[in-house]
Ligand code: AMP
């Protein structure tokens with residue numbers, strides 16, 4: 001059975017979180033809210049807890065985990081180097097939706113890092129996550145709290161839909177404010193590289209680094225440096241059960257729907273501009289990110305088998321949403 005603790009999101013009382021924190025420290029799996037999505041927490045110092053985590057999610061062992069810590073000082077203790085770029089980004093964005101990849105110092109079991117030489121770390125910007133981390137007193141590995149490959153949870157009920165009975169507990173505190181997974185920046189190479197777009201755009205990151213946003217993008221990096229090592233960037237991900245087709249124009253979306261209609265297939269059309277019969281996403285990047293997974297969960301619930309999505313443009317603030325929709329449309 002999964003224990004559910006419902007707590008105040010803004011001002012969680014330590015007594016509300018003590019039991020969850022002690023289960024976490026003891027190696028049990030506890031899901032908790034962050035500002036991005038709900039994470040499935042496991043004590044990052046315990047190989048047994050990490051094994052349980054991969055098992056519960058059905059996650060491929062080659063996909064490394066993000067380690068969550070309560071503050072910048074704790075982050076430093078896990079890394080073998082702490083470059084000026086890390087200091088600047090951490091000071092600008094932590095606690096917040098930014099993950100930094102750095103060389104690790106060997107303190108974390110290899111299961112967390114998928115056997116690699118780097119570790120991904122962040123200080124989450126959610127009062128409940130921070131209090132839980134402080135009380136647990138250990139670094140906590142926390143991928144999204146859903147079966148691997150599926151839609152990330154942004155509400156407690158989403159966590160239970162996928163993992164009820166498979167995890168020890170869930171701390172529930174309402175919706176996640178950002179709604180998509182953190183921006184991941186690799187600082188282990190010769191210059192910073194964006195590994196995963198997220199709530200913080202390349203422009204926001206580049207501004208702090210005093211660099212050009214284009215230089216952060218992996219394609220630009222490959223042109224300069226040759227292929228970069230980046231574990232864990234799997235194919236199909238963030239996907240509803242529906243088959244997802246991404247298109248650019250309204251005409252293409254309309255054509256898809258016409259075919260499905262003719263074939264008698266249950267389908268939907270997701271768009272950023274209003275149109276006949278569309279499911280409308282909010283028009284600003286922040287709002288669209290906040291609601292995308294809730295919308296996809298609802299599409300699953302409504303047993304929609306086919307979904308056409310009109311992609312946002314490739315501009316920086318829309319990159320994360322574009323990335324998630326494109327990955328949802330891959331076949332494997
Ligand atoms: P999630 O499934 O949300 O936990 O995603 C973890 C993300 O962090 C993946 O996209 C990985 O690419 C990235 N990540 C975690 N650890 C590392 C690492 N050591 N090196 C590079 N990327 C990492």
Ligand code: MG
Pocket residue numbers: 143144149152
């Ligand atoms: Mg995930």
